[in-house]
Amino acid sequence: xxxxxxxxxxxxxxxxxxxxxxxxxxxxxxxxxxxxxxxxxxxxxxxxxxxxxxxxxxxxxxxxxxxxxxxxxxxxxxxxxxxxxxxxxxxxxxxxxxxxxxxxxxxxxxxxxxxxxxxxxxxxxxxxxxxxxxxxxxxxxxxxxxxxxxxxxxxxxxxxxxxxxxxxx
Amino acid sequence: xxxxxxxxxxxxxxxxxxxxxxxxxxxxxxxxxxxxxxxxxxxxxxxxxxxxxxxxxxxxxxxxxxxxxxxxxxxxxxxxxxxxxxxxxxxxxxxxxxxxxxxxxxxxxxxxxxxxxxxxxxxxxxxxxxxxxxxxxxxxxxxxxxxxxxxxxxxxxxxxxxxxxxxxxxxxxxxxxxxxxxxxxxxxxxxxxxxxxxxxxxxxxxxxxxxxxxxxxxxxxxxxxxxxxxxxxxxxxxxxxxxxxxxxxxxxxxxx
Numbered sequence: 001x002x003x004x005x006x007x008x009x010x011x012x013x014x015x016x017x018x019x020x021x022x023x024x025x026x027x028x029x030x031x032x033x034x035x036x037x038x039x040x041x042x043x044x045x046x047x048x049x050x051x052x053x054x055x056x057x058x059x060x061x062x063x064x065x066x067x068x069x070x071x072x073x074x075x076x077x078x079x080x081x082x083x084x085x086x087x088x089x090x091x092x093x094x095x096x097x098x099x100x101x102x103x104x105x106x107x108x109x110x111x112x113x114x115x116x117x118x119x120x121x122x123x124x125x126x127x128x129x130x131x132x133x134x135x136x137x138x139x140x141x142x143x144x145x146x147x148x149x150x151x152x153x154x155x156x157x158x159x160x161x162x163x164x165x166x167x168x169x
Numbered sequence: 170x171x172x173x174x175x176x177x178x179x180x181x182x183x184x185x186x187x188x189x190x191x192x193x194x195x196x197x198x199x200x201x202x203x204x205x206x207x208x209x210x211x212x213x214x215x216x217x218x219x220x221x222x223x224x225x226x227x228x229x230x231x232x233x234x235x236x237x238x239x240x241x242x243x244x245x246x247x248x249x250x251x252x253x254x255x256x257x258x259x260x261x262x263x264x265x266x267x268x269x270x271x272x273x274x275x276x277x278x279x280x281x282x283x284x285x286x287x288x289x290x291x292x293x294x295x296x297x298x299x300x301x302x303x304x305x306x307x308x309x310x311x312x313x314x315x316x317x318x319x320x321x322x323x324x325x326x327x328x329x330x331x332x333x334x335x336x337x338x339x340x341x342x343x344x345x346x347x348x349x350x351x352x353x354x355x356x357x358x359x360x361x362x363x364x365x366x367x368x369x370x371x372x373x374x375x376x377x378x379x380x381x382x383x384x385x386x387x388x389x390x391x392x393x394x395x396x397x398x399x400x401x402x403x404x405x406x407x408x409x410x411x412x413x414x415x416x417x418x419x420x421x422x423x424x425x
Contacts, residue, residue, distance in 0.1 A: 003178045010177035013186030017193060028406035029222040029285070029399040033248075035233040035277075037259025038298065038390045039267055043362050043382035070266070110266075145359050148272040161363045164383065 045069035047108070049076075049139045057122040063115045063139050065108040072108055072141040073155035075101040076118055080135045083125035091116040107144045107152055223283025224397035226257060227347065228275060233257030235282050259391060260355070269359040272316070277352040279395050281342040286400040288407070288422055290337040291323075291351055291393060298388040305387060312358040313389045319349040326413055326424055341400055341420035357389060 046066040054060050063074045077100055078086050088094075093116045094102050104115045122135055145153045176182055223237025223245075234248035234257030248257040263273045279289050295313045297305040310331045317323070323336040338348050364383040369376055398406050404417045414425045 006178045006180055006183045007174060010183045010186050013183070013190045014177075016190035017186065028402075028410050029220055029238070030397065030406075030410050031222050031224050031236050031238065031244075031283070032394060032396045033224055033226045033234040033236045033257070034392065034394045035226045035228065035248075035257040035259045036390065036392045037263075038388050039260055039263060039265075040386060040388045041269075041357065041361060041384065042266060043385040071268075143362050144268075146268045146270040148270065148356065150268060150271040153270075159363070161365055163380070164364070164366045165369075 042068070042070050043143065045072045045141060045143060047072065047074060047139055047141045049137055051137065052117075054119070057124075059120045059122070059135065059137065060117045061120060061137050061139075062117050063104070063108070063141075065110070065113045067110070069108075069110070071144040071152070073104065073144060074108060074115060074139060074141045075103045075157070077101045077138045077140075078120050078135055079138060080122060081124075081133050084133065084135070085123040085125075086135070087121040087123065089119040089121070091118065094118050101140075107155075108141075221284035222287055222397060222399060223281070224287065224289060224395055225280045225282040226393060226395050227278045227280055228257075228259055229262055230276070230278075232280075233259060235280075237282050259393065263355070267357055269357050269361060272354045272356040275315075275352060275355045276350045277393055278347050278350050279338065279342070279397075280347045281344055281397070283397070284344060286341050286343050286420075287397040288338065288400065288403055289342055289348065289395055289397045290335060290411070291395050292333065292335045293352070294333050294392040294394075296332050296390055298390055300386055302388075308384060308387065312361060313391065314356040314358060315352050315391070316354045316356075317351065318353045319351065322349045323351055324422075324424060326415070337415065337422055339422055342397075355391070361387075 046069055048064045048066060050062045050064055052060040052062075059078070061076060061078075063076065065072060075097070078088075080086055088096065088102060090096070090102060093105050095105060097103050102118055106112065108115070120135070120137070124133065140157075142155050142157060142159070145156070147153055221238045221240075223235065225235035225237075226233045232247065235246070237245045239245050260273075260275065263275070267273075277291070279291060281287055281289075293315065295310045295315065297308045297310065297313075299305050317334075317336075322339050324339060325334065325336055327335060336351055340348075342348060361384045362382055365380050366383050367378060367380045369378050371377070396411065398410055400420075403422075404415065407413055407415050407417075407422075416423045416425050
């Protein structure tokens with residue numbers, strides 16, 4: 001019995017020693033605030049070629065930017081059979097490149113969605129005129145790049161990009 | 170175990186432990202009594218300090234969020250958040266259709282909106298989110314370029330990770346004063362549009378090729394968290410609350 005009481009008292013004393021040797025806890029005055037910003041990146045762009053036939057063997061081509069697209073530069077090229085001559089009459093804003101393409105000098109945006117018309121006259125070779133032939137109009141676009149001040153940089157039509165090919169279905 | 174029980178059961182051991190516990194009890198009581206006497210002494214009352222700490226995060230001179238102690242455990246919290254996450258909203262001045270490559274002014278500062286001088290630090294975290302607001306770990310957060318300025322006033326202890334940077338303001342922030350700006354602009358790198366995916370499908374017996382920008386419709390996210398701490402016993406307070414050992418020389422912090 002005495003031994004048991006000694007054991008109990010020793011344990012209680014040990015607990016007391018541990019308690020009184022614990023370091024005192026201090027509270028400090030602190031506070032905090034936070035801010036968070038999230039913005040979506042829109043990289044997609046889609047253009048559409050609109051053709052009108054103002055007269056025989058003529059095409060009037062306009063390129064239009066679809067809604068929700070990022071700003072783009074555009075260029076146009078018409079492809080015809082070899083014995084056919086194409087004559088371009090560019091309206092304001094179009095200029096001919098050295099590579100046969102016609103380039104629109106201003107980039108298209110959601111506020112400026114359409115180019116001025118580009119008139120193409122088609123003159124097939126009189127001696128070897130086929131009864132039917134196609135003149136295909138090709139339009140290409142590249143996204144506008146900006147400098148740090150928000151000014152548009154000149155378009156880079158030859159820029160290499162990384163392409164990952166996905167699966168087939 | 171038997172040995173321990175035998176040892177603790179000895180009368181000599183019991184008496185020794187009891188005496189030691191009693192000594193410790195008296196010692197802690199003396200300290201408490203001294204504090205009580207000091208509290209009620211006229212000298213202690215005259216040195217009573219205000220404890221209303223408060224801090225605000227500013228973007229382009231506008232308060233994004235603030236948290237100031239009032240009294241009795243109540244805080245005055247203010248944030249201009251319109252979203253559900255209860256934090257202030259950054260980049261409200263940035264246009265919705267971000268132009269890649271363009272640098273947008275975003276001046277981040279901290280202001281002492283409390284009643285006592287304080288030291289502050291800012292933790293900046295940046296990352297990409299997909300359309301489901303899940304973090305995208307395959308895209309480099311460094312494509313979110315934040316321009317850090319005033320590097321003479323802000324210092325770091327730990328190296329940045331790709332996502333996170335912590336800056337400590339060197340100077341004590343007096344009541345009502347602002348820090349110098351930590352960040353002054355943000356830019357998203359144009360490299361994002363140099364990666365496309367091309368997918369081929371068969372529709373109505375014809376091959377259809379669709380190409381799209383890999384990172385289209387992703388979102389960038391930047392979080393700024395400000396911590397403020399009391400001036401008094403700053404070194405101990407910082408070590409205890411922030412877990413960092415920082416040298417305090419008067420009103421200036423520096424790396425240890």
